[in-house]
Structures are given as C-alpha cells and as structure tokens.
Amino acid sequence: MNYNAENRTPRDRIGEELFSHVGQMPTQKYGKQESREAVSTLSQATICPTRNKVGMPRQNGCGCNRGLGASCPGRTSGQCRVHGEDRLAGMPLAMAYVPMQEWRNLYDLEPGFERGTLFKELDFPFYPTACPRKGCR
Amino acid sequence: MMPKDRNALMHDIQVYGFALVEVNLYLDTHPGDQAAIACYNKYNRLLEEAYLAYESQYGPLTIHGGTDNDCWSWIKGPWPWEYSANTSR
Numbered sequence: 640m641n642y643n644a645e646n647r648t649p650r651d652r653i654g655e656e657l658f659s660h661v662g663q664m665p666t667q668k669y670g671k672q673e674s675r676e677a678v679s680t681l682s683q684a685t686i687c688p689t690r691n692k693v694g695m696p697r698q699n700g701c702g703c704n705r706g707l708g709a710s711c712p713g714r715t716s717g718q719c720r721v722h723g724e725d726r727l728a729g730m731p732l733a734m735a736y737v738p739m740q741e742w743r744n745l746y747d748l749e750p751g752f753e754r755g756t757l758f759k760e761l762d763f764p765f766y767p768t769a770c771p772r773k774g775c776r
Numbered sequence: 777m778m779p780k781d782r783n784a785l786m787h788d789i790q791v792y793g794f795a796l797v798e799v800n801l802y803l804d805t806h807p808g809d810q811a812a813i814a815c816y817n818k819y820n821r822l823l824e825e826a827y828l829a830y831e832s833q834y835g836p837l838t839i840h841g842g843t844d845n846d847c848w849s850w851i852k853g854p855w856p857w858e859y860s861a862n863t864s865r
Contacts, residue, residue, distance in 0.1 A: 740802065
C-alpha cells in the first residue's frame with residue numbers, strides 16, 4: 640500500500656480542484672493581517688462571553704446573529720454573520736479549521752499566571768450563563 | 777540579597793512551572809520556533825534555580841528531592857492540609 644497516497648489528511652483528500660471550485664483557499668481567505676480578527680470573531684460565535692475582559696468586539700451580546708429571527712438582516716440558515724458578511728461562505732462543509740497560533744502577544748509571567756494562559760490571544764473567559772439553550776437570546 | 781521565604785519561592789516555582797507548560801504546548805505544534813525555544817530554556821533555568829533554592833532551604837518538594845543524612849526530610853515539610861503547603865503567597 641502506498642501510505643502517502645492512501646492516508647492523506649482531509650484537506651489533501653479534498654484536493655486543489657475542489658478548493659478552486661468553491662472559492663479561495665482558507666489561507667488566502669484568512670491571510671495574516673486578518674487572522675487575529677478571524678480568531679476572535681469565530682470564537683465569539685461559539686463561546687458567547689457576557690463580559691468583555693480582553694477587549695474583543697461584541698455583537699448582540701453573544702457575538703453572533705445565529706438563531707435570531709427577523710431582526711437579523713441578511714440571515715441565512717444556521718450561518719454566523721459578521722458585519723453582514725458570512726466569513727465561512729464557500730468553505731467546504733464538515734471541515735474544521737483552526738488558525739495556526741503565532742508566537743506573539745504574550746502576557747508577562749505574573750499576569751499570565753493569574754489569567755491561566757501565557758497567550759493573550761488564547762485568553763477567552765467562558766461565562767456560560769449568558770446564552771439560553773436555544774440560541775443567543 | 778535576602779533569601780526568599782518559603783511561600784515566595786513556592787510561588788516562583790508555580791509560576792515558572794505554569795509558563796513552561798504553556799510554552800511546552802506551543803512547541804508541540806511549533807517545534808522549530810526559536811523564540812519559543814529560547815523562552816523555554818529561560819524559564820526552565822529559572823525553575824531549576826527556584827527548585828534548588830527551595831529544596832536547599834526548606835527540604836524536598838518531591839520524593840526525588842533527596843534527604844538529610846540523619847533524618848528523613850520528607851516528613852519535615854508542611855502536610856497537604858497545612859496552609860503553607862498550598863498557598864503561593
């Protein structure tokens with residue numbers, strides 16, 4: 640068995656042709672300048688912080704218009720929209736993407752110890768009481 | 777310089793140990809990152825110094841920490857339910 644041919648990563652299996660079919664590659668879509676913003680907006684979509692300790696922008700209290708009704712302009716089913724733009728548009732379904740962390744924005748030792756992480760970009764306080772089970776409101 | 781007291785040294789050990797775990801996890805996915813390796817080496821050295829300073833003054837931190845020749849040092853430190861065994865300040 641050709642190990643390399645048979646045991647490829649999901650991304651390998653998708654192939655360049657599919658990416659060219661559905662749009663830009665993720666690395667192009669979330670280029671370096673955009674990556675920080677992409678991290679925080681994607682994170683907000685899922686963790687719904689009630690307090691904003693690390694200065695991340697908030698929208699609708701939960702950072703995401705997911706699950707809202709008519710008050711959510713331009714909503715498409717199940718999509719998280721940021722500033723009216725679906726940042727995941729064109730991405731293949733069922734694939735998960737984790738932006739690569741970079742060595743930057745470190746806390747000093749003591750504040751990092753207090754915050755529970757050395758990396759400011761990974762400092763996401765979780766406050767689960769803000770979001771009832773069926774969406775963000 | 778005044779030698780640090782037990783709790784201050786314990787705090788240092790906890791802080792350096794925590795930072796090392798953080799850098800450890802980063803390096804697992806970025807094994808060639810020179811800045812992270814330099815950071816790891818720095819905190820590792822500081823942790824080692826703090827460990828040695830603590831054990832030379834206050835006795836072993838783990839069962840691997842050695843013992844005095846005339847007495848089993850392990851039982852001379854604070855027990856887990858004693859305040860000074862658990863606080864870092």
